[in-house]
Amino acid sequence: MSGERKIIIYPWNVSVTKMWGPDTGLFRLRDDSPEKLAELTWPAGIDVQKSAVIEMLKHGSIRKAAQFVRALVDQHPELTDTIRGQYQGMEALFDTRLEDFPESPADMDRKRITFVN
16 A cells, blocks of 8 residues: 555545535535536536535545536536636546546545545
């Protein structure tokens, strides 16, 4: 395990960004489809969308985060370059095969995961 970073996973009742809570949609990020979330967050703009991606990643829903950003592009293809540009440093979410992302923490290397309570 030399050089491998630990993966910290947060429970779904804790907002990492402090922008979401159980009463403001945190559980929707967990339960709704990526397509539905893209539709719901579009009017709120990029800050809300980026915070949604961060929440999904920090809660171990890496594949869902990728599906979400791709749904934004699918729903607004005329803005593909703009949407992709908003996620600098996260290009892998667009470019990596979905099958290569873990669907949940259960699909990750358990030796590298630390669960936060």
